[in-house]
Amino acid sequence: MNTLAVAWKDLQMLLKDRGQILLLFLVPIGFILAFSAVFAAGQQIEEQVIVVPVVNLDPHGEMSGLLLQDLNDDRGLRTQDYDQAQAEAGLKDEKIKLALIIPAGFSADVRAGAPTTLRLIYGPAASDSEVQAVRLVVAGVAADLSLQTQLVGGLSQMAAMMGDAPPDVQVFTSERIKVQAETQFERAKSTPLVALSARWPDQITQGREDFSPSTFGIAGFAIMFAFLTAQATATSIFDEKKEGTFRRLLAAPLGKWELLAGKMLPNFVIAVLQMVVIVAASLVLLPLIGQDAPSLGNSPLGLMLIAILVALCSTSLGILLAAICRTESQVGGVSSVFLWVAGMVGGAFIPAFVLGDFLNTIGKVVPHYWALQAYNNLTIRGLGLAGILPELAVLAGFTAAFSVVGLLRFKFD
């Protein structure tokens, strides 16, 4: 009961501290909204198509028409017709960055199987990545077109050679072969035999596979801020020591462990509550700014266990900080450096795999990493409770280690 009395007193004090409430609940939500807004802007940039000025010197050709049609077919490019003089002036004045020149007689040459060259001209304003992207797309489309034309041409020749055979032997006419080949090419384009699926590394081929940056961002910030409450636990103990109330409590018929449990309980409750509020607020607020609502996965029990273990781990880390720091300013300094750096290398701001092998390995020594892995496995990769048990076990191990070392080193007087 005394533990609850100490915990209730700390919660009463927290409720009177508006600044602290702001820091605990509104700041993380603000971070998430800002992160999501930045991400949304990034997505818009990524979705922008590159406008490619085209000087078509073969304006009525069938092949040049097919080429332009393919280039505009959802490949991230949009062609825009220019005449040659306009394009040259535009490049000179840097009003356009590049131009694609389709030579005169392009269709005839392709049909005849004669070599021909598309020219991509770019000025100093064009970025390397832009030129490279356009070059790859145009080269790919041109290669497809050449291959298709050459194959259809070859098959037509073979059909023509069979033209002298008796009609009952001619199963496939030249027209039928040509139509069949063109149909196959169309099908190959729309439903390729070999497809390329681009995925984030670490993704698992079970359940939900879409990587959701908003879900990732929420997990990162929720866990990051939950661990920041460790500093609040340590500071609260130092405040009590500084004000003399800790001494007064030790003079009361209150066990030392009851007292420490009372100091840990409110921060545990706050950390859990903070994570719940962050996720709930994100579910409501993110769709309002045009972002997807975060995924919560398929295991509410798993989510609850992550929140409880993160809160326990953070609170026991607070006791460890209070035990190893000698002054309140040391608590501030050590906590700030450790908790923010741990958040960073643990992948709270940037996914761990993006950090590179070295930092990714270092990240494994902080609890943030395991908490994020568990959360992402549950919400992004679609695993169930059984799938996150190893991560939960590591988090429990961190909690036990922080508690044992913290309690052994804790100075009551």
Add this chain to the structure above:
Amino acid sequence: MSEPILIAQDLRKSFGDREAVKGISLQVARGEVFGLLGPNGAGKTTTISMLTALLEPSSGKIMVNGLDLKAHTNQVKAQMGLVPQEMALYTTLSARQNLMFFGRIYGLRGKELRQRVDEALRMIGLIERADDPVSAYSGGMKRRVNIAAGLLHKPQILFLDEPTVGVDPQSRNAIFENVEALNRAGMTVIYTTHYMEEAQRLCHRVAIVDEGRIIALDTPAALIRSLGGGVVMLGVADAAPENLTERLSQVPSVKSVTRSDGLLKIETQRLQEALMGALDLTNQLDVRITSLEILEPNLESVFLHLTGKKLRQ
């Protein structure tokens, strides 16, 4: 002395190489106001900390109400109240919230808790401002709440550690009156201070503590009586005759004379008569006086007499 409620035997406490308390033994009678008087750093707070189970003695034994403190710590703690030297309160909470919390810690609940808190707030004269945050109170008001927080569970022994430090005269008087009222109601009070007037006014017996030891323990009146009519500290030039000490001890009303480095300490039975006689004698012998200090008989001069130091050094 009536039955002792608290017995401390040969308490010692060391911090590293430094021995802060060097074998303190005392007995406090039930219903007594017992003072621990000494300068800052004398070992009073360390002693109180051991008596209230905040610090474990390096050696020695403490019995409270017949119970060994070490063996029955929580049972004994429940019978004691501590008002620490610091303002040990939660300043963002109101006086009522503070008192409710400290009451709960001592096991009070529900209606009884609310009644005790109201009683305490009335006693310290803060019932009207009970719901204001403590941070809005004056130093004296905070001191009173600090005391009330130690009283809620009606302890049998109340430890007051320098309760008047930094308090205005009005609040100081209010604190004295509270202590006297509590003692009249039967509470045993152990009071540490370095203000001799407080010890003299409040305490039935006083232990004078210096450098971790009790150097005198008696009623204030007996301690003052031990000083006789007062002490004259007379500084004389080095050329003063060797037999000056002997001649001075023959002066009427002089109890004893000791000489050290040109300073004569003259203990008297009647201060004025002894002083006049001593000055006449030095005049006759043509001894040059370099300094003169008169110690009126009070606890301050008892301390100075015993230690050669002032209480507030």
